[in-house]
Amino acid sequence: MTEELLVGAEAPDFTLENDAGGTTTLSALRGKGVILYFYPKDNTAGCTTQAIAFRDNLARFEALGFTVLGVSRDSVKSHCGFRERQGLNFTLLSDKAETVCNLYGVLKEKMMYGRRCFGIERSTFVISPEGKLLYVMRGVKAKTHVAELLALLEGAA
Template sequence: MLDIGTLAPDFTLPRDGGTDLSRADLIGRKVVLYFYPKDNTPGCTTEALDFTAMKAQFEAANTVVIGISKDSVKKHDNFCKKHDLGIPLLSDENGTMCEDYGVWQEKSMYGKTFMGIVRATYLLDEAGKVLRIWPKVKVKGHAAEVLEAAQS
């Protein structure tokens, strides 16, 4: 994972709706980058809904929230439509951003190990430096905790 105080790696990825989004587009605002395993799974849906519900509060704190997974833009579009999500979702299908941010890690479930996205969140400052990291996120209450950090 990245270190606090370092400049976050640059990225340009396709997002829901078919446009691209870059870290450079976000300079001047704080940025929440939350990495999640898969669209339309219970934890990932709850997390996306929680961030969407607090979108206005994040905007009032000059902060944009962005979700990132390896799902395709088409899956993101369906996920956004199905749950009326109001936050951008980036598609990192080749995994470059996940690797750059250190969230592509070995995981285990039911005794089997595999590579996957570890649910993690980064808060970047207005210049793109890492302010805070949540390395192993528990969904319940997470969006509120991130909002509190963005407001301080």
Template sequence: MTSPNIGTVVPDMELASTGAKTVKLSDYRGQYLLLYFYPKDNTPGCTLEGQAFRDAIADYTALNTVIIGISRDSVKVHEGFKSKQAFPFDLLSDSDEQLCSLFEVIKLKNMYGKQVRGIERSTFLIGPDGTLIHAWRKVKAQGHSDDVLALLRTLAA
């Protein structure tokens, strides 16, 4: 399966989610779907990014946008992270890297002088019709939510 390009329909996938449920991407047709991939729960950058999305949830809701966070952490770890940070959105466990592979976010990264495979912080906006509208890669957590909201406001205008 090749990575979706801007303007193409994103293939449907099903993953385990917080809240003891299974989520399919197609469940969100009719709304904008913001998928943000992050490396690891309870780390500084990932916490900052999630908090920014959390703090702007009213703006996202007003723009008909659902937010979903995705990492390779287990649902159990996600539940603790979500609860601790009071995230009002679901976190999906992609432990088998199904969705990560589709969006090509697994990269070789340098950590403490060693190369490791990990998620490159990336965000994807899927339109109400299921097509990929925008991709942000190599995201910096600080200010990213503002950039996403700016694009959504442009689309709503």
């Protein structure tokens, strides 16, 4: 069982394949804030709604000093298709092995079509330029999350 991540703690470091054909390492982004958001699946209604909201507000996050990274268990190929179809302008990371999902404790038991399964709980971790957790947001709603996150960050700026 993963320890609960708390505000002020060091964000767990990782390296994952990205949708640009390379890798992204969290610690290599030090000096910038990071919005690390976990979502269940490419090309589904809620995940598309959330990704489009991040896409449409990316300039606002960047003006606040944040880079946006989206993480799911989908393949790089799936991420590339999702990025192209939706015109996404931020990096998507593939966690097929669930390593980072486990580090951040986002895999939860869910009910889908009457069956129990494990899936990603829609969650966001706001990481400071020094690599510390500023906000831990679990169980967020796809339709309202980005607006709520921006209000929080712009209010703190």
